[in-house]
Amino acid sequence: MAILTNGYVCGVEHSLSGRAWRWRGGNVDCAAADEAGSAELVTQLLLSRGVSVEDMDRHRSPTMRGFLPDPSIFADMENAADRLAQAVLAREAMTIYGDYDVDGATSAALMIRVLRMLGADPGHYIPDRLLEGYGPSGEALVRLGEQGSSLVVTVDCGAMAYEALDMAHDAGVDVIVVDHHKCSSVLPRAAALVNPNRLDECDEAAAHGHLAAVGVAFLLSVALVRKLRARGYFADRAEPDLMALLDLVALGTVADVAALHGLNRAFVAQGLKIMARRQNVGLSALIDASRLKRAPVCSDLGFALGPRINAAGRIGESTLGVRLLTTEDPEEAAEIADRLDALNEERRGVEAEVQEAAEQQLAAQHNRAVVVIAGHGWHPGVIGIVAGRIKEKAGRPALIIAMQDGDDGALIGKGSGRSIPGVDIGAAVIAARDAGLVMQGGGHAMAAGLTIAAEKLDAFRDFLDERLSRDVERARTSLTTTIDLSLAPGGLQPALVDTLESAGPYGVGWPSPRVAVGPVRLVKADVVGNGHVRIIAAGQDGARFKGIAFRAEETELGQALLHGSAGRRVWLAGRAKIDDWGRVPAVELHVEDAAWAG
Structure with a gap:
């Protein structure tokens, strides 16, 4: 089932996360391919990720020889x-x-x-x-x-x-x-x-x-x-x-x-x-x-x-x-x-403490293109993870800096940054180093590390704003939720997930297929684990499925799923995964976005 209204998938121009829903790769709609069979669906998935028709065989089964x-x-x-x-x-x-x-x-x-x-x-x-x-x-x-x-x-x-x-x-x-x-x-x-x-x-x-x-x-x-x-x-x-x-x-x-x-x-x-x-x-x-x-x-x-x-x-x-x-x-x-x-369990505890402290400073950064948060005594071993979490929460590049007392008593910070697509944080940090604002620094487009003196922090923040504000604005205003396949709830079957996975492996630069499912009404929604929102959804075709939105409790998406969906139909977008906890494998949806269905 493919639904396209005014150029938007499922008619979603403004989702609960503020994004328009578009087909990945432009006009490539995998729904028709799904009806034609798994081989054609995989072909469409590869095309939407930039593979040319001539190079299809090599990418269908990636080998070292190829x-x-x-x-x-x-x-x-x-x-x-x-x-x-x-x-x-x-x-x-x-x-x-x-x-x-x-x-x-x-x-x-x-x-x-x-x-x-x-x-x-x-x-x-x-x-x-x-x-x-x-x-x-x-x-x-x-x-x-x-x-x-x-x-x-x-x-x-x-x-x-x-x-x-x-x-x-x-x-x-x-x-x-x-x-x-x-x-x-x-x-x-x-x-x-x-x-x-x-x-x-x-x-x-x-x-x-x-x-x-x-x-x-x-x-x-x-x-x-x-x-x-x-x-x-x-x-x-x-x-x-x-x-x-x-x-x-x-x-x-x-x-x-x-x-x-x-x-x-x-x-x-x-x-x-x-x-x-x-x-x-x-x-x-x-x-x-x-x-x-x-x-x-x-x-x-x-x-x-x-x-x-x-x-x-x-x-x-x-x-x-x-x-x-x-x-x-x-x-x-x-x-x-x-x-x-x-050690990994211990790391999680330390990370949670630093993240909580960093989030308390986040509101003061609302007018910055790049979030730069520093704290004295923070463990430098977890700042990269926290930077990634703050980036997701703020929707902007984030740098988390752990300040420590130097040998001479001066405050020195070790920082780690994570960026968003379209904003090269590594190049910006290298430029800041060349400008004398950081003592050491480098990285790549999506991640960077640095060493900085405390008295340079404000100038460093201003430097990043001046250098990256246009890139950040451009990246944020062009944010979309890209969809590979739209279907009714009854289409969420293990065989479909197997077909989608066959075009993997997936990761950065080769994103896992995202499906739009609906419209559905939520039969149940509650909070489990560390702020995850768990749902049970039912479609007009009589099919039901489970879903989960990770770390979504305090987000607009999570709150809408928990409290705002009574009597309303909703479109859900996310990754279809196999839930093999039960005796019979079923499909659950890892929800990443949602939109009201009229």
């Missing part, structure tokens, strides 16, 4: 592979220097596992978030050299580490940087710097700027194996099975909220297959600790597995993630996974 580029297209890739090959052949001592989040942990674990397969025995170094902060420390790099490492590979960090890499160079330590964060026109001194977001990249390589660091590390591994193959290294030894490491690539890609199109979609699609085999002892233990009773799906990487590894870097021991993902000891893996699970 999407993996030649690594040599990336600047410095050959230099990096040459230097690593030299180190493997000469049995040099090496250290992998990672970041403390999931992308950093998976990138480091992947490089460690590849080098072990090649006969090397690399060490690893993960900085402490509180004591050392983000990025390579010059003191740490020099110390690693003094301890014997002639080569250090930084992963998920280093693109802006000018001073640290200068110190390493002066100490005779070669550093290869493997990163994906934004770069400046002047690059730091390194043996090689592999990053698809270098400003001097060719167009073909720059098209892969959406890769997470773990994806870049995988490409370097491919280049390294190719170098060693050319030098006859595998004449008497087996080549490493790099495809077996795609479970790590998938986890880091999804948990870092990298856009799931092109190569990333192939990484995740194939990586989930590898993960289902549970060959990685640490990942297997983490799946058990997450209480998953089935093979992980894409959303589990972002909401179950990723947060547990992140908890180590946020409030625990930063090396736990890498240790878990590289161990071959099941007992050690189970012990670390249980520790990560406990």
